[in-house]
Amino acid sequence: MNPNPSNLLSGVTVIDVGQIYNGPYCTFLMAMAGANVIKVEPPQGDPLRRRSVVGGAALPFAMLNSNKSMVSLNLKSERGKEIFREMVGRGDVVVENYAPGTMEKLGLGYEDLKTINPKLIYAAGSGYGRSGPKARYPAMDLTVQAMAGVMSTTGFPDRPPVKAGPAISDFFGGIHLYAGLMTALYARAMTGEGRLVEVSMLEAVYPSLSSSLGLFYGTGGAIPPRTGNRHAGLAEAPYNVYPTSDGHIAIICVSEAHWRFLTQAMNQPELGDDPRYDTLKKRVDCVEDVDALVGAFTAKWAKQPLFDLLMAHRVPCAPVRTLDEVVNDDHLHERGALQWIDHPIYGRVVLPHSPLRYQDQPLAEIVPSGELGRDNRDIYCGWLGLSAAEFDGLGEQGVI
DSSP: OOSOTTSTTTTOEEEEOOOTTHHHHHHHHHHHTTOEEEEEEOTTOOTTGGGGGSTTTTHHHHHHOTTEEEEEOOTTSHHHHHHHHHHHHHOSEEEEOSOTTHHHHTTOSHHHHTTTOTTOEEEEEESSOSSSTTTTSOOOHHHHHHHHTTGGGSSOTTSOOOOOSSOHHHHHHHHHHHHHHHHHHHHHHHHOOOEEEEEEHHHHHGGGGHHHHHHHHHTTSOOOOOOTTSOTTSOOSSEEEEEETTEEEEEEOOSHHHHHHHHHHTTOGGGGGOTTTSSHHHHHHTHHHHHHHHHHHHTTSOHHHHHHHHHHTTOOEEEOOOHHHHHTOHHHHHTTSEEEEEETTTEEEEEEOOSOOOTTOOOOOOOOOOSTTTTHHIIIIIISOOOHHHHHHHHHTTOO
């Protein structure tokens, strides 16, 4: 059970049947805020565990399942369904991100479970939602990026579309699922009524296309080109990733003052008032020339000294850092956002904390995830009240 009973969501019990990224990130945020999250895995485990056969590919399981109790349960068995219903009767929230209809086929959908617990909040994440002509389409992060237009706007104009590097559809979906779930919990506190909450990854990621959509509408519906590292709506310049002698640096000027600050840092202050570049529209219209000027300047510098120079001149910028630099970032570690943990399965690793911070609320201790079924006895005997003999029978029957 969660070791931080004084936290904001203490008293809220979540039955987590999420898998991979989407549902588990939603419940991770709840666990780190003090909810009692019980992760229910099938006897073969969350598919994310099985990635351990590929190097460190199972690390995400550790990242998303801290501070959760971990049980195994065969929801395809009748006894497994009975136990799940007992858990729901004692819980507050169910979170799942299976394909729509999966839980209903098991007799464990919202309509089934609300008869057991009318105050239940049932949060369902999916690729395209529970209704509409695309509801049954396969929904992985890659396929949603393709369907959402993310891939068509990512990459360079003379090359094929590419996916965004991070799993943005999965995590945008998980964040919105958390928001919807918490809104429903608030409404329940006011009315006493539970409800179904659903979030579509496609709908969650759509607003992030705002710059590209601005260009789309601004050109009267012409399909915008991929813009590489330039602004997706071609509405800012300079806005790009520029070469340095030892890597790259990202620079963006969102105001005329920023442009003048940059020209001063370049030791070419005359460019700040040059009639070719003295307005945003002019700079966007000749973005190739602007990028050439800035790139010729940045290429003469190493990225850290250049970053220091530009920061001193108040130019918005950042060095393009490697994952090694990010994992070991002093800022993230000082804030507790990243922490070194001795994990019982994966060894010494860096794990994230929740990015949500609350005034006067200390960060919860990170309790690492563990082996499949680690908390079976505590949950089934201690929480549900099964006898030792009943518990032993569950293993013999293949229920856990």
